[in-house]
Amino acid sequence: MQQKMTDHKLRAFVVLLIMIIGISHIGSHGLQTAAALGNRSMMAAESSNTALNGAAATKNPASSKAELEYWRYTGEGMLYAPLALPNGNLFTVTANGWLSVLDGKGKEVKRVNTYSKLSAPAINGKNEIYIAGTGARLFKYDRAANGGQTGIFYFKNKKEQLQPSGVVTDGEGYPYFAYQHAILSLSSTGEKQAALLPDGVTVKELAAGKSGVYALGSNGTLYAVRAGAVVWEAALEQSLLGAKLAADRVGGGVLLLAGKAVAAYEEDGKVRFTRELAAAPAGGWTSPVLLPGDAGAVVAAELSGNGIAAFRLADGAELWRISAAGAGGFGPVALAPDAAAGIVLAGGRSGAVYAIDGFAKSILYTYGGHAAVPASGVAPMGAGRFAYASGSKLIAAGPVRPVAVTYAAATLKLPLDTRLLLTDKLKLSDSVALAFRSDNAAIVRITDKGVVTPIAAGSANLYVDVITSGYKGQLKLPVQVAASASKLKVKHEAKKVSLSGKSYTVQTVVIPKGIPMTAGLASRKVGIVQPLVSITKAYNADAAINGTYFEAYGGIPEPYGTIIADGNVEHIGNTGTAIGFTWDGTIVMDSLRVKVLGGTDGSFAYPNNWYVYFINRTPSAGASSAIMFTPKRGAKVGFALGTTITVSKGKVTKISKKENVSIPADGYVLVFIGSEEKLAERFKVGTAVDYKLEMANLSKMPIAWSRVHTAVGAGPRLVKDGKLAINPAGEGFSSSKILTDSAARSGILVKKDGTVVLATVSQATIKQWGQIMLQLGAVQAMNLDGGASSGMYAQGKLITTPGRLISNSLVFGTKLKW
Incomplete structure (x- = not known):
């Protein structure tokens, strides 16, 4: 036990150190950038320790405050807490029957309609996902959402169309859920099993143990169920009615928390202990969770207050109690252990999420300030990241991760007659998107693709900023522009x-x-x-x-x-032959054919994909067209036809019909006319938009003209x-x-x-x-x-x-x- 605690203290310290490094690396510009992205600072969480003897609490050092919202996803209905999958994806379930698999960036990979009201899902060690549906249905899926209904359960006095409990999986990986007075499961061979409680008794709490489950009945009785049988039952004292359960998945047995009352039963049904706490929780307890890496303690939080407490499984002693200032209470299933980080995540009703280091007895860091309330639960995604559900919204957030951005030289020296592509000699510690800017465009300019153009002799600075969500980093590169010394003559x-x-x-x-x-x-x-x-x-x-x-x-x-100018395709012809000049001085010649393939919200697959087949070309009268207009066209597109999508800084800022719209200097305009106008339906104001170019020759062989x-x-x-x-x-x-x-x-x-x-x-x-x-x-x-x-x-x-x-x-x- 002592060695485990030491290891986790070290792990918590490392996590905290990473967070501090991430925060300090941002600098003032990083904070300005975060503000521009719409991120909000959060309320500091006060932490306090309560000694076992009830001594006065003392404040912990201030917790780290670092927040970055990565993305938001809107489900088809009320979302349960998502399941974090080993491949980095998330598996989501809505109460009205929809399943979705999201990638790590919040993009929907697959969506399934089960046409059944569903319960919260559970995943076992074999990556099998179980969900219960109306009418005592059980669904089974793999992590790619392949699968479906595995059976409907029937038992004595069953009623139809009731909502089941959420599924839990025991230490052996078997699924259990409660429906009316039955606790339903599958055997090792996949046979349906039903353990029946007395008729009229419903299950109030269900906790998965080392083998089987523990169920708290509406009659105040605790039941231990293995496979399809009730193996023991115990009538509870009045003080334990309405208890929350935490099963010991290692040593066996179950802990009950109900107000000031704490009790535990061994795996064989013997009473382990009963005791009373010094103080009752405000509004009751959340469903407790095991402290990561330690089977000897559980963590629970107050439903209506700011308190978070830990209890020893061996004797129910309160190990510590801290205050998450401003939490406003916690949802019934708002706690989630992050085993990899050695912490417990807690979603407050105020919208803040707290990372609790149970061994340091403190709040390690806090994310918050969102209007949404994470009452539906939190799912750790690794590296300090997490996703939480609130109504139909799923929000992913986490720490700001530092990225080292370096250049081959400490100072860039450029003669006036030389342009260069800065990215040729940039090195990044992570694969991230970048933004470029100059602090003196009268001396040197840089495009959004990193093309550096000297304008006049003098000194300036170029800045390379990391803009990928969840990462921060910046390079300040001094530039000295000198007069041309070239003696070359035509x-x-x-x-x-x-x-x-x-x-x-x-x-x-x-x-x-x-x-x-x-x-x-x-x-x-x-x-x-x-x-x-x-x-x-x-x-x-x-x-x-x-x-x-x-x-x-x-x-x-x-x-x-x-025509390609300054590294940008400014017109597409797709006939004849083209001559190209690269940044390293190589000259290429081929039957260049260009395709523009677009995407929205980070996806180039249907239904996010779009295309254009012209750039800066006026459409023919009466013809269907899909055209892009760049700033090289001029101030406006020059006509009023079809539906126009204005994109500025990678986001849709305007959608209009039959309007001669302005072309933003930092973006482009897409125009869809005739039968191509249906493509406009894929855009909304605020949609993230990007495109890529496919370059091939007349033989349809790809050609390397990106430089x-x-x-x-x-x-x-x-x-x-x-x-x-x-x-x-x-x-x-x-x-x-x-x-x-x-x-x-x-x-x-x-x-x-x-x-x-x-x-x-x-x-x-x-x-x-x-x-x-x-x-x-x-x-x-x-x-x-x-x-x-x-x-x-x-x-x-x-x-x-x-x-x-x-x-x-x-x-x-x-x-x-x-």
């Missing part, structure tokens, strides 16, 4: 190329490996046009070439091809791995301008050493254009928009002048204005 050269006796003058601009580049958008938006020279000057570029195809004949001048910061899709492909590779029809082109005609062409090629060459020619067919690229030294090459859109700029002047305003381009330079 070079224009006109070259003569001969094909089949015909000479072509090709304008080329050589882009040395390592020169920064980005997508140049007209007015920095999708769906606008400008002169190529204006775009070039706006980005302070040394060189530029027109990019993808766009609507140039009277409609909204939106692109046709895919591409800039891409333009046009095509067709001209050269692949040093060989002519032209198949415009296979890439989705049908116009004669691409298939057969001769026209002005723009293109881009990559040499073996990684040098990029921009090129234009006044007249060539696509096949001739591919052959020209080979003669220019291309290992990879593709066609860009041509005709009147063909344009190129270098060394302060237009080399090829476009015959129209253009929508987009690729820009290169050592002093780019990102």
Whole structure:
């Protein structure tokens, strides 16, 4: 016994130390973030010890106050206390017949309707879950909610459609429940068994023991039941009527608590002791639970007061009594032992939950301040986390867990001509979501994906904040931005190329490996046009070439091809070929095809899934569409059709119909039109929204383009791995301008050493254009928009002048204005 107590004191100290570390790691910013998330501080719990001789109580040191609500789940009816499963999931049951399995993040994995009123569930050591239903039904499920009704019990004088007691499982794993005057169970072979009490006697309390159960009848008699038989019974004194039971699962026997009266019976029915406490509990006792790791004591709490007490099983002596200030009483089944942590969790009617260290005789830490009342019970989830039920709500909470966030360097030194992806060299002690910010956007900016862009020479700080629920951590990274020291220069050269006796003058601009580049958008938006020279000057570029195809004949001048800018897909074309530039300087070229797959509340499975097939593209009149609009579209979506879902900072902030809505700078707008409008039903204001991109090529093989910061899709492909590779029809082109005609062409090629060459020619067919690229030294090459859109700029002047305003381009330079 002494050794057990020492071990648990050490365990409690470790838990407390973890909590203190978690709290101290938050810092002032962490507290501000917690406040922003809607978390509330809780009332301190006062703890006091009462000596066995009734000496005056003394206050314990202040308990830890740390709270974070992880998630809330709403059931289909009143929830019983959930069952915490070994795999981290939760098994929930509602009184009106619904079962649900939730993952550790509160997302519903499975839901079952039993079409029966149900009792509270129980789980045994074999992970078998038993639930009792109306009409003396017994249901059996595994932890994935596979199973169903295992039988209906019949016995003498049975009445139908009554509500049974909750199921309990004894030390051997057998289920028991009470229905009217019967205590029902299953044998080792699964046969139904019934132990009948006198007709008219109902069961008031049921406690599972080492073998079988103990039942307190409405006639004031205590019954011991093994399998289908009453093995002994004892008439109770008046003072013990209405007692709460706690069975000794190790030594056998049962403890009774009723007001000031305490008694115990051995497993064979002999009286172990009877005694009277010094003080009665306010309103009576909750159902007591064994102190974790110690079969020698039980813990109970006051139904109407703040008191929590422990009693020795051997003689009923009150070991200690403490006060959980402000608890407002505890629900009848509000206590739950957390064996792994060596504590007992107690749910107060005020909404607070108390973690009780029974060996230190104190409240270790407290969670509270919620409006909901955890009267239905608490379930430990490990690592100090727990879930409690209140009405139809299930709330998960627990400690703030610290995360170490480190970077490869103590200070980030950046020249003005270099951008980088911060996450490349970030290290995390836990896999968590992050948010990024700069304290001086005039010096350096950082996107929500961790893209760092220097703006001007000077010093600033970048902050990386952990935002995953239940975790806290922050990195402050000093940044020094210096002027560009690059001596790289672009070079224009006109070259003569001969094909089949015909000479072509090709304008080329050589882009040395390592020169920064980005997508140049007209007015920095999708769906606008400008002169190529204006775009070039706006980005302070040394060189530029027109990019993808766009609507140039009277409609909204939106692109046709895919565009990736600053690491974000800003338009989807899904035809032709695309060239991509990665953060480490690698250049890729493939028939990029992009899918946007969305999810809500952390799930991408039905019914939480959604999709769009366009980004920043105006829908066609009368057509069904699912479209995303990002800030690159502009201030508004530009039309009033369908149902719009406004998402800001990952949450739905507005749902409207047929409205030209604003696009938030920190989010996007989803528009569902026609037959796709049904997707809008999956969103509500406050819904958490996320999406992921699937990238594949024309052969439907996944391609690794997640680290591409800039891409333009046009095509067709001209050269692949040093060989002519032209198949415009296979890439989705049908116009004669691409298939057969001769026209002005723009293109881009990559040499073996990684040098990029921009090129234009006044007249060539696509096949001739591919052959020209080979003669220019291309290992990879593709066609860009041509005709009147063909344009190129270098060394302060237009080399090829476009015959129209253009929508987009690729820009290169050592002093780019990102």
